[in-house]
Amino acid sequence: MAYSNYFILLSAFLLIILSQTSSAQPSFRPKALVLPATKDSSTGQYVAEVKQRTPLVPVKVTIDLGGQYLWVDCEQGYVSSTYKPSRCRSAQCSLANSQACGDCFSGPKPGCNNDTCGLSPDNTIIRLGTSGELAQDVLALESTNGNNPGRVVSVPNLLFTCAPTFLLEGLASGVKGMAGLGKSKIGLPSQLASAFSFKRKFAICLSSSKGVIFFGDGPYNFLPNHDLSSGLTYVPLLTNPVSTAGSYFEGESSVEYFIGVKSIRVNNADVPLNTTLLKISSDGFGGTKISNVDKYMTLEPSIYKAVTDAFVKAASNVPRVNAVAPFRICYNSKNFLSTRLGLNVPLIELVLQSSSVSWQIYGANSMVDVGNGVVCLGILDGSLVNPNTNIVRTSVVIGAHQIEDNLLQFDLAASRLGFSSLLYGQRTTCGNFNFTSVA
Template identity: 50%
Template sequence: MAFLHKSLLYFCLLHFIALPTQALKPPFRPKALVLPITKDSSTLQYTTQINQRTPLVQLKLTVDLGGRHLWVDCQTPRYISSSFKPARCNSAQCRLADSAGWSCEPECHPNTPTRPGCNKNTCRVYPENTVSFIPDWGQVGQDVVSLRSTDGSTVGQTVAYPDFIFACAPTLLLNGLAKGVKGMVGLGRNRVSLPSQFSNVAKRFALCLSSSPNNNGVLIFGDVSYKIFPNVYSSDSLAFTPLILNPVSTSSIHRDSEPSAEYFIGVKSIKIDDKAIPLNKTLLSINKQGYGGTKISTTYYPYTALHTSIYNSLIKEFTKRMQSQGAKRVEAVAPFEACFNSTGIFGTRVGPSVPVISLALKDSKVDWDMYGSNSMVEVKKGVFCLGFVDGGWNPVTSIVLGGYQLENVLLQFDVAGKRFGFSPTLLGQRTGCAHFNFTTNA
């Protein structure tokens, strides 16, 4: 009997030693995660593609920098997935989604069969279409989400997140979004946005928007160096300014105590060719009601929107400067007001040769300079317009930095470090956001 026990032990040891080395490998831990970002030529929205569900379905989604959730249309066509799980009322998932205070009863017809987006005893949130400013209720659920890994240089193997929290929304929320889009990707400052749920790779992400609809920009979650061919950029390559938390939510529907999920920075003045323009500086601070200040957005407008008084001052001073250089102002082309004949406006590596618009940032030694590529829009042959729009006399936020002003600039949102990093325009370094290598190495 002792001989039998020894034989069994010897057999088990041999079997363990003979296991394939592949089976003994630790689980893959990505350095970072990556998504391509495409500019839609019709709407000027920025979109990405992400895989969700079982079996996997590729979804085209609009990128919402300040969005609170990943939300998708679960109505049309019907959401089908064997791995979908509704988030039950008062569960940990509901608490993470910050659904407290909202009803758990689905607003579905009593005879509607149970399905994703229409489950009983499931908590709900209020996802928002921040392009057309439409909010509506949506039920919280979990499902598989997968995307590719990266080392900051090339694209690696696929990484799956089996219990990703998202919101099931009605089809009407798609109104105004780019063709083929099925929802929105939220990158905001809350606990169920993409950066938060991918925080195992690092609670910071980089965004680089391409100006061309034919070439992808890039979104990278993680603490890596970013190779935008032929250059490599790290945190040391960027200028930083603090991220400011607006204590009052800027969403259409929110709880009284809810802070904003959007990204705010401190601007102390706006300069043209290093000369500050006159403006009411109280508009640059956030008041107790959450009004004022400066935020960065990929959805609010395709172009930077300014409080009317700031806009008028910018138009006046920029036009004065352009005319002193011999530029001829021509008829306005909506939505722009300050338009100029292109005669005498020469092309440079960083766009049309026009005065530099700079944001002087609080607690930063470096201004955010915007050259012609980020300030002027060629609206038709022979005509350039200043690419800023009038945001009205009573906007919630005084300055909303829009996508056009962000293109071909490497941006880093370091939520853990409470700071925002930015590069000079990459065009000045003979590269651009379209030069990330999406060739796979796995």
């Protein structure tokens, strides 16, 4: 009996030691997260799939680089045991800068509860905003070491906004909301960095097919063997003092990403233009922002005329063909040599901090193939983008076509942008991240 008691005591002792050892082991904390992004062929939108709720379900969202936060449709099919509305005057409402509080008498259900604070989710594709309930739920993404995806990690209480189904109008098929990557405190980059205690940085690398978004610092390794986090050119990120969202609370600044363009060059020659328009005014007009929601570079009318006149002059030896809407300047593609950086057309440069620092827009990012052997300059007149108001809010918008196959790193803590230039020059593309999991 004593022999038996000895082994019982020994077993109990070992269990205690093992449990202490297990509890002392640190939980897995990723250094970065990775999210694949695919360009929808019918809409041109960049779509990603996250996992949300309990139990986890895949949710497709349209990526909005300058969006305020994650919003999803809660009106149809939102089922989750971990959904929590944010109560009025709570810390969550304060963090989200919510200044609206109210009741919903057809609930309780996701998106409709009493004594909750609200925000104004914004569909930036069709420029439509509405009201929605601020809430929390589980969100899961894959971790990464910079080379491959790793294990899936979860944020138990990620803040997002519920929206009604009608706000999905104009979004890609199957999409249930929009993922905002803007500078707000509840934008995905800030929330994910806070949840896992990594640096407040994220990077996007979009292409005409597949691309990738990283949350956290590099390395960002692309096949065949390129760490794109090294060799970036850095410039300051600027703040527009007035929100550029469709709806916002008074006094809010913009969460979109602005940079300081000093001048514009075409084929190494300065384009004559009113440089005052390149500055952000106190009432929020002017400046240069980066957007993946705007499909093409869009310019204030006088800047558009100056840049396109300079481009046509620089390519005067090449005959033009009939315009193809929405573009005005088109050519037969056979009249241009094809190079590693796209068609050999006049180089467009956005001059940044100094004359030696510029964002160079080569043929792959300036020309758009519209079919039948025709290519057009992918720049739009801003007055035609908003024909109802004829008001051009931002003087220069660097659109989705211009940022494809360029890696852009947004450092929110240091308020700076790192950009790679066109990756074709490094013999890689944004579609070359290895999504073969090693988990």
